[in-house]
Amino acid sequence: MKISEKEFAKIVRENKTTIYTVCYMFSDDREEVEDLFQEVLIALWQGLDSFRGESALRSWIYRISLNTCISADRKKRRRADSVRLDMKIDLFADTNDDTRQVQMLRSRIGKLGVFDRAIILLWLENLSYEEIGAIVGISAKNVSVRLVRIREQLKNMSNE
Secondary structure, three states: OOOOHHHHHHHHHHHHHHHHHHHOOOOOOOOHHHHHHHHHHHHHHHHHHOOOOOOOHHHHHHHHHHHHHHHHHHHHHHHHOOOOOOOOOOOOOOOHHHHHHHHHHHHHHHHOHHHHHHHHHHHHHHOOOHHHHHHHHHOOOHHHHHHHHHHHHHHHOOOO
């Protein structure tokens, strides 16, 4: 699939929320999310020639985004721990109850394994079990079973 830069820009505009959402689920650091977003864009650009159209473009973009973020997560875990400089200033602090609940859910999802995190993310994006299965490479029935287990895990996690 040979496309121009203009067509690629259109694809990115139409799917940037999807890509950003996947990246956001793999990091809570704004700069790291932006880096992941850039890595996904590079992977998409490099992979578009090999896209055969056997699945929907959106499903393919999810798969590329997830694989890129999972790979980056694995690399990050292999690296030695480093100490971040912290200014002790949170410019984005919000005390709204809804925001706290979203942050709590995000924190709990972050404790899941990468595969389960990918599945719950796709489910939260309102994809069908069939679409989720196609993206992650399992059956729709398996998606259903895993989601039940994932939800149970999330319920049983502490609020720490």
